[in-house]
Amino acid sequence: MVDSHGRQPLLAANALSKSFGGIRAVDNASLEVLPGSITGLIGPNGAGKTTLFNLLCRFVQPDSGQIIFDGVSIQHLQPHDIAQQGMVRTFQVARVLSKLSVMENMLLAAQHQAGERFWNVWLRSSTVRQQEREQREQASAILESVGLAHMAQDYAGALSGGQRKLLEIARALMVRPKLVLLDEPAAGVNPTLINQICDHILRWNQEGLTFLIIEHNMDVVMSLCDRVWVLAEGRNLASGTPTEIQQNAQVLEAYLGQ
Amino acid sequence: MEGYIVSLIIFTATFALFGLGLNLQWGYTGLINFGHVAFMAVGAYTTTLLSLSGVPLILATVLGAGLAAALGLLIGLSTLRLREDYLAIVTIGVSEMLRLVAVNEEWLTRGTFGIQRFPLPLATLNPRLPVRVGMVMVLTLVVGLGFWQVWVWLQQRLKGVPRQAITTSSLAMLGYLGSLGLLLYGVGVGASQLKISDLPDWALGLGLLITVIGIGWVYLWLGDRVLSQLPGATAGLAVASGAFCLVFGVWIYRFAASALYHYSRNPSKTGLMFLSVLLVAIVFWALQRLVRSPWGRVLKAIREDEEVAKALGKPVFWYKLQSLMLGGFIAGLAGALYAWQLTTVYPDNFRPQITFNAWTIVVLGGAGNNVGTLLGAALFLTYENLTRFVLQDIIPLSDSQLGAFRIMVIGLLLMVLMVWRPQGILGKKEELTLGR
Numbered sequence: 041m042v043d044s045h046g047r048q049p050l051l052a053a054n055a056l057s058k059s060f061g062g063i064r065a066v067d068n069a070s071l072e073v074l075p076g077s078i079t080g081l082i083g084p085n086g087a088g089k090t091t092l093f094n095l096l097c098r099f100v101q102p103d104s105g106q107i108i109f110d111g112v113s114i115q116h117l118q119p120h121d122i123a124q125q126g127m128v129r130t131f132q133v134a135r136v137l138s139k140l141s142v143m144e145n146m147l148l149a150a151q152h153q154a155g156e157r158f159w160n161v162w163l164r165s166s167t168v169r170q171q172e173r174e175q176r177e178q179a180s181a182i183l184e185s186v187g188l189a190h191m192a193q194d195y196a197g198a199l200s201g202g203q204r205k206l207l208e209i210a211r212a213l214m215v216r217p218k219l220v221l222l223d224e225p226a227a228g229v230n231p232t233l234i235n236q237i238c239d240h241i242l243r244w245n246q247e248g249l250t251f252l253i254i255e256h257n258m259d260v261v262m263s264l265c266d267r268v269w270v271l272a273e274g275r276n277l278a279s280g281t282p283t284e285i286q287q288n289a290q291v292l293e294a295y296l297g298q
Numbered sequence: 299m300e301g302y303i304v305s306l307i308i309f310t311a312t313f314a315l316f317g318l319g320l321n322l323q324w325g326y327t328g329l330i331n332f333g334h335v336a337f338m339a340v341g342a343y344t345t346t347l348l349s350l351s352g353v354p355l356i357l358a359t360v361l362g363a364g365l366a367a368a369l370g371l372l373i374g375l376s377t378l379r380l381r382e383d384y385l386a387i388v389t390i391g392v393s394e395m396l397r398l399v400a401v402n403e404e405w406l407t408r409g410t411f412g413i414q415r416f417p418l419p420l421a422t423l424n425p426r427l428p429v430r431v432g433m434v435m436v437l438t439l440v441v442g443l444g445f446w447q448v449w450v451w452l453q454q455r456l457k458g459v460p461r462q463a464i465t466t467s468s469l470a471m472l473g474y475l476g477s478l479g480l481l482l483y484g485v486g487v488g489a490s491q492l493k494i495s496d497l498p499d500w501a502l503g504l505g506l507l508i509t510v511i512g513i514g515w516v517y518l519w520l521g522d523r524v525l526s527q528l529p530g531a532t533a534g535l536a537v538a539s540g541a542f543c544l545v546f547g548v549w550i551y552r553f554a555a556s557a558l559y560h561y562s563r564n565p566s567k568t569g570l571m572f573l574s575v576l577l578v579a580i581v582f583w584a585l586q587r588l589v590r591s592p593w594g595r596v597l598k599a600i601r602e603d604e605e606v607a608k609a610l611g612k613p614v615f616w617y618k619l620q621s622l623m624l625g626g627f628i629a630g631l632a633g634a635l636y637a638w639q640l641t642t643v644y645p646d647n648f649r650p651q652i653t654f655n656a657w658t659i660v661v662l663g664g665a666g667n668n669v670g671t672l673l674g675a676a677l678f679l680t681y682e683n684l685t686r687f688v689l690q691d692i693i694p695l696s697d698s699q700l701g702a703f704r705i706m707v708i709g710l711l712l713m714v715l716m717v718w719r720p721q722g723i724l725g726k727k728e729e730l731t732l733g734r
Binding site for chain 1: 593602613620
C-alpha cells in the first residue's frame with residue numbers, strides 16, 4: 041500500500057465489516073489516509089460512516105478486516121490506546137464535559153500525565169505541577185487560536201453549540217495527535233463559524249496534522265479535502281479527488297437516490 | 299454531657315469518613331454504589347478479628363481497609379463493565395450477602411452473638427500533661443483549619459456584595475433563623491409539658507402537626523417573599539450559617555478539648571475521638587488533593603461522559619476500579635472506627651440502612667464536594683441524636699413508631715431539599731442548569 045509518491049498511508053483500513061443483527065452497517069469497506077492530507081469521508085445518511093469511525097477508533101469491534109495506523113496493526117488495542125497512539129476522534133454531536141471548565145476539558149486531553157496516577161500526586165508532586173503548568177500554557181495557546189480563551193474558566197456546559205464544536209476540536213489537539221478524525225465538524229454550526237472551523241483545520245493541516253473528516257456539507261468537503269472516499273450502504277463506492285467525485289455518476293446516483 | 303459529645307464526635311467522624319468514601323465513588327466518579335456498608339463491614343470484622351488474634355492494631359486496621367479495597371476489586375472486576383444501574387443492584391446484593399455470611403459463619407464471625415472485648419486503640423494510654431496539651435493543640439489545629447475552610451468559603455460568597463447589604467441581610471437572616479429556632483424550642487418545651495398532662499394523645503399529635511406545619515409555612519413564605527428580596531440575601535445566609543458554625547463549633551470544641559485534657563476520665567473513648575478526628579482530617583486533606591489533581595480530573599470526566607474519556611485515551615475501567623477500591627479502603631477505615639465505638643460487632647450493625655445514611659449525608663452536603671460531605675455528616679448525626687433523645691419527650695408515639703417517624707422526617711427533609719436546593723447544601727447551582 042504505497043501511493044504514487046511512495047508514501048505509506050498513515051491510516052489504512054482494509055476490508056472492514058461490521059453487522060448489527062441482520063444489518064451490515066459496514067460491508068467490506070476500505071480506506072486510506074495519507075500523511076499530511078485532509079481526507080474526506082462522505083456518503084448518504086445511513087451509509088455507515090460513523091460506524092466506520094467507531095471501528096477505526098476501536099469503539100466498536102469489527103467482524104473482520106485490518107486496521108493499520110502509523111505502520112502498526114491496531115486491531116487488538118483498546119479504545120484508550122488509540123488516543124495514546126496518536127489518533128483522536130470527535131463526536132457527531134459535540135460531547136463536552138459540561139460540569140468541567142473549558143480549561144479542564146482541555147487539560148484532560150493531554151497524554152502521559154504523571155498526575156493521572158494517584159500515587160504520583162504525592163511521590164512526584166513537583167513533576168505533576170510542572171507538567172500541569174506546561175499543559176496549561178499549551179491549552180491556553182490553543183484556546184487563544186480558536187477564540188475561546190476568554191471562556192477558559194467557564195463551565196463547558198455554558199458554551200453555545202458552535203463553541204462546543206470548537207472546544208471539541210481544540211481538545212482533540214491537546215492529545216498532540218498525528219491524525220484527527222472529525223465527525224461532521226460543520227453540522228449545526230452557523231456559516232461564519234463553519235468558515236472559521238475550516239480555516240483552523242487548514243492552518244493545523246499546514247502545521248503537519250492529518251485529518252479524516254466526515255461531512256455532509258459539500259462546500260466544506262470540496263474546499264478542504266485532498267482526497268474523498270465515498271461510502272454507500274456500508275460499501276466503498278468511489279474514491280478520488282473532490283473534482284473526480286463531483287463528476288462521478290455513481291456518487292450522484294447514490295446521493296440523489298435513483 | 300462531655301461523654302455524650304465525645305461519642306457524638308466519634309460517630310460524626312466515622313460517618314464523615316464513610317461518606318467521603320462514597321463521595322469519591324459516586325460524587326466524583328458517578329458509580330452508583332448501594333452496598334457501601336459492605337466495605338465498612340469488611341473493615342470492621344477484619345480489624346477486630348485480627349486484633350483479637352494478636353495482630354497489632356495499626357496493622358489490623360490497615361489490613362481491614364486493604365481487604366475492603368480488595369472487595370472493591372472483586373466487585374469492580376466482575377461488574378464495572380455493566381451499566382451504572384446494574385452496579386447499584388449488584389452492590390446492594392453483595393452487601394446483604396456479606397451480612398448474611400456474617401450471621402451464619404459462626405466459626406469466623408461468631409454470628410449473632412457478636413464479637414466483643416477486642417482491643418481498643420489508645421485505651422491503655424495514660425498520657426502525661428505535656429502529651430495531653432499536645433493533643434489539645436493538634437485538635438485546635440484541626441478545628442482551626444476547619445474554621446479557615448469556612449472563612450474561605452464565606453469570602454467567596456461575599457465577593458462583590460456591598461458591605462451595607464451584607465450587614466442588613468446578615469442581621470435579618472440571623473433574626474430569621476434565630477427566631478425559628480427559638481420558636482421550635484418553645485413548641486418543644488410546651489409540648490413536653492402537655493405530654494405529661496392528661497391531654498389525649500391524638501389532640502397533642504394533631505396540635506403539634508398543625509403548629510409545625512403552620513410555622514413551616516409562615517417561615518417559608520417569609521423566606522421566599524421577604525428575605526430573598528433583600529439585597530445580598532445569599533451573602534446574609536452565608537454569614538448567618540458561618541456564625542452558627544462558629545458558635546456550634548466552639549461549643550463542641552470546648553467539650554472535646556476538656557475531654558482530652560482529662561484523658562484518664564474515659565481513656566478509650568477519648569483516645570478514639572482523637573484518632574477519629576485526626577483520621578478524618580488526614581483523609582479529607584488527601585482526598586481534596588487527589589480530586590484536584592489530574593487523577594481527579596479523569597474521574598470527573600468519567601462521571602460526565604465515559605466515551606469522551608475513552609476517546610481521549612483514558613483507561614476508564616481502570617480508573618473506575620481505583621475509585622471503587624479507594625472509596626472501599628476509606629469505608630474500611632470507617633468500619634474500624636465504627637467497631638471501636640460500638641465495642642461489639644454484630645451483623646445487624648451493617649444493615650442496608652447504613653449505606654443509605656451515607657447517601658443521605660452525601661446528597662445533603664452536595665455530591666462531588668468533600669466539604670459538603672463533612673457538613674452533611676455533622677448535620678445528619680446532630681439530627682439523629684437530637685431527635686433520638688428529644689422527640690420522645692414531645693411526640694406521643696411509642697419507641698418503635700418514633701424510630702420510623704425519624705426516618706420519615708429525613709425523607710421529607712430530603713424531598714424539601716430536592717425542591718429547594720437540588721444540588722445539596724454546598725453544591726453549585728450552575729452545575730444543574732448546564733446542558734449535556
